[in-house]
Amino acid sequence: MAAIAQERYEDSYLYRLRHSAAHLMAQALTELYPGIKLAIGPPIENGFYYDVDSPVVIREEDLAKIEARMKELSKLDQRIVRMEAPDREAAKKLILEETTLGQGPEVAEYKLLLLEAVPDGETISFYDQQRTDREGKFHRFLDLCRGPHVDSTKEIKHFKLMNLAGAYWRGDAKNKQLTRIYGTAFETKEELETHLHNLEEARKRDHRILGRELGLFMFSPRVGPGLPLWLPKGAVLRDTMVTFLKEEQLKRGYEPVVTPSIASIKLYEKSGHIIAYRDKMFPFMEDEERETYILKPMNCPFHIEIYASQMRSYRDLPVRYAEFGTVHRYEQSGEVTGILRARGFTQDDAHLFVTKDQLIDEFIGVVDLMKTVLDKLGLKDFRARVGTKDPLSDKYVGHDENWVAATEAIEKACQTMGVDYFVSPGDAAFYGPKLDLIIKDALGRDWQMGTVQVDYNLPERFELEYIGEDSKPHRPIMIHRAPFGSLERMIGLLTEQYAGAFPLWLAPVQIAILPIADRHAEYAAELKVRFRDEFKLRVHLDDRRETLGKKIRDTQMQKVPYMVIIGDRDIEQGTVGVRSREEGDLGAMSLDAFIERVKSEL
């Protein structure tokens, strides 16, 4: 690949511009909301934000007012000047005396905390927005900041405040929730408009909208939030994906298993989920007279029971149990997002029980399967994340030495497979480190998709064993893996990636037959049977009494890959009029030629 030296976003003018726009917004906020406490205001991927602690509630309708004041402040052509504090004490003095603009030391609350967090030896810098008014009076807006910034507020011309959100101080839910104001800024008006236009376009690709329009899935308030109902077309899509993966897994030595949706609480006491996962579980099925049952949030304990049901020899390993297992997790109400984040979903789950010596190879095998899956689905834009333990959290189970060994195994497998990855502390499962595939949705949000997790802990808890060559019992290692992650999330994401125009092999309806007039319906119906039974294609016959133009329009909006139009000429000559979703009218061709074309694309 050509090595074009590309400027990092962090080093770009745009990045500085957005950072300065955040400061400009802070200045406007300070004027409009006396007593407001500024926290942090960095540039981000598509703009910037500033977190503030406001004495009055800031509402969406206030954004226009803030924006208007920013425009005025921009035009004042304030010089943006970097200042460095010689030491911590001087910095503190500046914060208290200059950044507060006479509003009292309490407005500097967060800035003082930020100052404490600056490591020793690092330069403490401030950025000042300065101007002298007509009377010769000097004005400033000073903010503790690493920078860098643009030279004048005049440069900040093309910006827009986007939305409001609550955001916890330092990203910790235990801390106070601040008000975050998001904005975006660009160098030119055209770029800003293009960005806003792209956002509009992205909304049209939203899987929740397309899911309804294309008849894939729905939600019902009588069923409950986050519990999708799969409609016929969505169910076909699921089946298609399941069939594909089952075939791949069969080639790779997986064995199918099937397990129930609920289990006795004893199973989860044994697995440790009851402690680590309780707040994510649906309410327990409790009854004084009977045993308590739990709706399963995970499949692993069931597969473990199957493994543990008999003596295992080292000759049996690796054992690979696969199940499309439907699980239910009580996600917090604010985090349910269509089928990307549902409360009931089906994992393409499997658990591999391996010896220590097999771990790397098996892990490599899983990574290879994932590559195959991503390739088949046409997903190219993903990142691989190695999730490791957060050293500050106590939510994890298991011995440290196992965590270290498992993490090393994952990294080694990635290196062997040539997978580019990044390490992310705190993103491990509670029972072990993992490799996750991260993909962005239409709105640019990251989603964790496929996952591979090494687990030394559950075999320990369940006292799993196999008899080794030495005739002695040994503990197997488990690998949890789900190449899709879940059918729901993967289908939601694919819907957005393809804007609903699924590739031929996945499309719920592959071919629509459109008879032109009633007299062509009988022939069209025969053709439908042939497409379905002889050529094994998913076909829909549109025999409504509508004009051809109407049928074409409706079919196109349903994103069906091929339309086959049947009129007098076709019946006489044994042809079909073909229209492709992407290429439009392809004219008449023989049925054989059309089938050949379709087959070649599958």
Added chain:
RNA sequence: GCCGAUGUAGCUCAGUGGUAGAGCAGCUGUUUCGUAAACAGCAGGUCGCGGGUUCGAUUCCCUUCAUCGGCUCCA
């Protein structure tokens, strides 16, 4: 769960302190058509649910539920 916003017909959206409209979809009839919306008529809504203010609430207020954006958390 938390912060902000939204909730009117199946969908997209108007609208008002005096109990509601449009387009598309649906139904009926006419049209039988060659590559992105034929024509006409009809029907369809406890204005998310509950409470309050008021002579009167879909409209104002409160509560609650759901949804959307974000935070936190996750496949």
